Amino acid sequence: xxxxxxxxxxxxxxxxxxxxxxxxxxxxxxxxxxxxxxxxxxxxxxxxxxxxxxxxxxxxxxxxxxxxxxxxxxxxxxxxxxxxxxxxxxxxxxxxxxxxxxxxxxxxxxxxxxxxxxxxxxxxxxxxxxxxxxxxxxxxxxxxxxxxxxxxxxxxxxxxxxxxxxxxxxxxxxxxxxxxxxxxxxxxxxxxxxxxxxxxxxxxxxxxxxxxxxxxxxxxxxx
Numbered sequence: 517x518x519x520x521x522x523x524x525x526x527x528x529x530x531x532x533x534x535x536x537x538x539x540x541x542x543x544x545x546x547x548x549x550x551x552x553x554x555x556x557x558x559x560x561x562x563x564x565x566x567x568x569x570x571x572x573x574x575x576x577x578x579x580x581x582x583x584x585x586x587x588x589x590x591x592x593x594x595x596x597x598x599x600x601x602x603x604x605x606x607x608x609x610x611x612x613x614x615x616x617x618x619x620x621x622x623x624x625x626x627x628x629x630x631x632x633x634x635x636x637x638x639x640x641x642x643x644x645x646x647x648x649x650x651x652x653x654x655x656x657x658x659x660x661x662x663x664x665x666x667x668x669x670x671x672x673x674x675x676x677x678x679x680x681x682x683x684x685x686x687x688x689x690x691x692x693x694x695x696x697x698x699x700x701x702x703x704x705x706x707x708x709x710x711x712x713x714x715x716x717x718x719x720x721x722x723x724x725x726x727x728x729x730x731x732x733x734x735x736x737x738x739x
Contacts, residue, residue, distance in 0.1 A: 517529050517547065517551070523714075525584065526583070526589055527583050527585055528582050528723055530581075532578055537581055538572065548567050551583055566585060567584070568586075568593075570590065570597055571597050573707055574703075576703040577707065578705075579606070580723060580725045592715035596712060601713070603712065604670075605664060605666055606705060606708055607706045607708045607727075607736070608686050608705045609660050609662055609704035609705075610661050611661075611684070612683055614651065614684050615683070620648065620668075621647075621648070621681075622647070623636040623637060623646075624639065625674065626643055627645075634677045645671050647671045649669075650665070651663045655736050662739070665679075675705060688702055688704055689705075702728070709725070
């Protein structure tokens with residue numbers, strides 16, 4: 517776990533692709549607990565430490581996760597995420613070049629709970645939620661393309677599902693149509709940047725996560 521930013525109310529860490537943000541049926545130690553342990557040790561705190569989860573990243577995704585250190589910050593950050601006041605930018609590596617170098621994708625996503633998967637449709641369906649993202653081609657290697665993705669809405673598996681619907685499944689993402697998994701179980705989707713107004717001080721916060729290790733990500737470190 518790498519701490520990118522910390523003050524009295526907020527802590528932002530860079531998660532690896534193997535970590536879960538909150539506890540689930542696997543029983544693996546979630547990132548929220550690791551942050552609690554970190555704060556407990558750093559400040560030598562007796563008793564329980566407050567850490568509030570403001571949003572999630574899928575387990576195979578790496579990058580920035582924002583936690584609240586106080587209940588006041590948690591309530592305000594929850595409202596900010598709900599109202600779209602937190603700007604999140606992702607980098608995704610895909611095998612196929614998108615049809616346009618830049619564009620906005622609008623789909624209607626239907627979530628299948630049993631499969632833990634979302635399906636994208638061009639028109640509204642019963643129970644569907646509108647999903648909007650903007651993508652831009654910002655680099656390429658010999659065999660892969662790097663897309664920068666700005667989320668306009670926050671839906672289940674939104675980037676994974678919408679890019680696959682466009683014909684550009686994310687490298688390693690078997691669930692959404694990429695033919696091979698990555699050796700470490702990750703997918704090449706990285707929460708690169710987060711920008712928001714601090715929930716208490718009201719100062720602008722703009723943070724960037726380091727890229728994951730690996731030969732393919734190394735191709736894009738100079739961008």
